[in-house]
Amino acid sequence: xxxxxxxxxxxxxxxxxxxxxxxxxxAYPLVATFQLSFTDASLRRVTNWVGTRNYERIxxxxxAEVILRTFVWTxxxxxxxxVIGMYGAVLLNSAVPGRSLFRILTMPPWIVxxxxxxxxxxxxxxxxxxxxxxxxxxxxxxxxxxxFLAYGSTAFWATIVTDxxxxxxxxxxxxxxxxxxxxxxxxxxxxxxxxxxxxxxxxITLPLMxxxxxxxxxxxxxxxxxxFDIIWILTQGGPSGQTTTMxxxxxxxxxxxxxxxxxxxxxxxxxxxxxxxxxxxxRVTRRLSAQH
Amino acid sequence: MTEATQPVPVPPPxxxxxxxxxxxxxxxxxxxxxxxxxxxxxxxxxxxxxxxVEGFLVSLKPLSELFSTPYSFWPENGSFAAYRTMxxxxxxxxxxxxxxxxxxxxxxxxxLALVIPAAYAFARFSFKGMGPVxxxxxxxxxxxxxxxxxxxxxxxxxxxxxxxxxxxxxxxxAFLIPSAIWLLRTYMMRIPKELNEAAYMDGASQLYTLxxxxxxxxxxxxxxxxxxxxxxxxxxxxxxxLTFNSRTEYMPLPVGLFAYFGKQEVIxxxxxxxxxxxxxxxxxxxxxxxxxLVGGLTAGAVKQ
Numbered sequence: 001x002x003x004x005x006x007x008x009x010x011x012x013x014x015x016x017x018x019x020x021x022x023x024x025x026x027a028y029p030l031v032a033t034f035q036l037s038f039t040d041a042s043l044r045r046v047t048n049w050v051g052t053r054n055y056e057r058i059x060x061x062x063x064a065e066v067i068l069r070t071f072v073w074t075x076x077x078x079x080x081x082x083v084i085g086m087y088g089a090v091l092l093n094s095a096v097p098g099r100s101l102f103r104i105l106t107m108p109p110w111i112v113x114x115x116x117x118x119x120x121x122x123x124x125x126x127x128x129x130x131x132x133x134x135x136x137x138x139x140x141x142x143x144x145x146x147x148f149l150a151y152g153s154t155a156f157w158a159t160i161v162t163d164x165x166x167x168x169x170x171x172x173x174x175x176x177x178x179x180x181x182x183x184x185x186x187x188x189x190x191x192x193x194x195x196x197x198x199x200x201x202x203x204i205t206l207p208l209m210x211x212x213x214x215x216x217x218x219x220x221x222x223x224x225x226x227x228f229d230i231i232w233i234l235t236q237g238g239p240s241g242q243t244t245t246m247x248x249x250x251x252x253x254x255x256x257x258x259x260x261x262x263x264x265x266x267x268x269x270x271x272x273x274x275x276x277x278x279x280x281x282x283r284v285t286r287r288l289s290a291q292h
Numbered sequence: 293m294t295e296a297t298q299p300v301p302v303p304p305p306x307x308x309x310x311x312x313x314x315x316x317x318x319x320x321x322x323x324x325x326x327x328x329x330x331x332x333x334x335x336x337x338x339x340x341x342x343x344x345v346e347g348f349l350v351s352l353k354p355l356s357e358l359f360s361t362p363y364s365f366w367p368e369n370g371s372f373a374a375y376r377t378m379x380x381x382x383x384x385x386x387x388x389x390x391x392x393x394x395x396x397x398x399x400x401x402x403x404l405a406l407v408i409p410a411a412y413a414f415a416r417f418s419f420k421g422m423g424p425v426x427x428x429x430x431x432x433x434x435x436x437x438x439x440x441x442x443x444x445x446x447x448x449x450x451x452x453x454x455x456x457x458x459x460x461x462x463x464x465x466a467f468l469i470p471s472a473i474w475l476l477r478t479y480m481m482r483i484p485k486e487l488n489e490a491a492y493m494d495g496a497s498q499l500y501t502l503x504x505x506x507x508x509x510x511x512x513x514x515x516x517x518x519x520x521x522x523x524x525x526x527x528x529x530x531x532x533x534l535t536f537n538s539r540t541e542y543m544p545l546p547v548g549l550f551a552y553f554g555k556q557e558v559i560x561x562x563x564x565x566x567x568x569x570x571x572x573x574x575x576x577x578x579x580x581x582x583x584x585l586v587g588g589l590t591a592g593a594v595k596q
Contacts, residue, residue, distance in 0.1 A: 010498045011417035014409035025466040026432050032443035091332045095319035102333055104582050106340050112571040113527040115546030119553055120343035131346045134363020191318050226436030229530045247438045255535055260442045267439035274434050
């Protein structure tokens, strides 16, 4: 109907500003990171080409540990987010009075500036005067104060709990919306056949929510893998590197120690992992949309 | 995109009651089920709200009480004193709030200016090359700022943007583009194509159609995108502000408070008071716009 060529030109013109912006601010730095990773760039040194030396250097036991830790951290956090988010969605989906108020009350962690929520957790984890340690002592669960952020193993879990706390509202609301788009007739039919609540959840809700669960866990996986603020504010990767994930490690190398070349090599490794996640994500969503 | 995958807004209670009797029976709970649900919700909300409750109580306590053992949950001599004193003792608090608003506003305007035409193109036109471009836009979401920091730092230094507001605005925009495009595109796809055709019949140019026909119809969607972008800008991209700006006078609230938080002697009750003042706008937005936010959040993600 409309002139095809003119329309196409018009469409590209509409896209041009956004494309240009993203090329300069995202695509160019990505390429530049790749290029930097083969140099010995630092704050003062003149940049020299060093081949793959940065890569050979970073693949050592410490970095292997960082990679492993990143995956464990991400996996635990995403798993907890999915489980707690589903739990929340089921509860908020039940037809009890007051549920719209409860829905509002789940949102604050998602919407307030992340850093501020993390300060509050920082205080709660405080060993001497914090709430968690205080309550544990009051109920006699521990003898003395527990400084959660001072020991590797507790700090590791403390950062996960905070990350879960920030992610749960979005997962909950998203699952809730997915749950409500399931046709009610299915539940009514199952109910008529005498199926109980748990059975209906397991046989109707869960299977029909599979696409939503997969989508959300992929998105969550990428966001969690990239998580910086929580660990940086709570522990800055410490104590003695026990909460250092790949992102934190990259930041410390590149910005903290100003070893740009080595930092860039780490960033490239992160990009490779992220690309793999991306690829898996697009694969899975394409397969899911093909089924419908 | 089919109707079934559309996000379903919270159904109003009236419609639910009109449902068949079977449906009503499904929602009929025994008393112990009701107790169980409420207990579950309380447990869930404790997890979600505990930091805020504790933070608020801390802001009410005098310091002596805060640093006393054994720990007590409720303040004994609670007062709003910290809310008065923090304006002077948290250095530059006013500045942080103003900066946050300024940065978020500019980011929102720039994002809208870039995204409205792009989303329209993605929603209305389809031909070779458009799919990959859309995919590329969405892929930005997956790369965190941390991997781009070094070249961005150099880029900013070259253009003299370090330690200015632009240091936070320019990279902030890039990372808010994907979700804004996604949301607005979904919204614009629901606008009937007949509007375009009618405008074409009347001899309107493409640009005129976009400006005078589509934009007014899309206004509610654009509003939602503006709000979510503003919140996103206000809340996130901590890493850019931390790295590209070291001047107190340009710091946005989260980084300004972090600089304060990182010091040895933190006046905790005032920090918490400052945090609460800082998050009030967000809390007000949640309260009034939660329905839009839920719709906006899910519209972007449910659609595949």
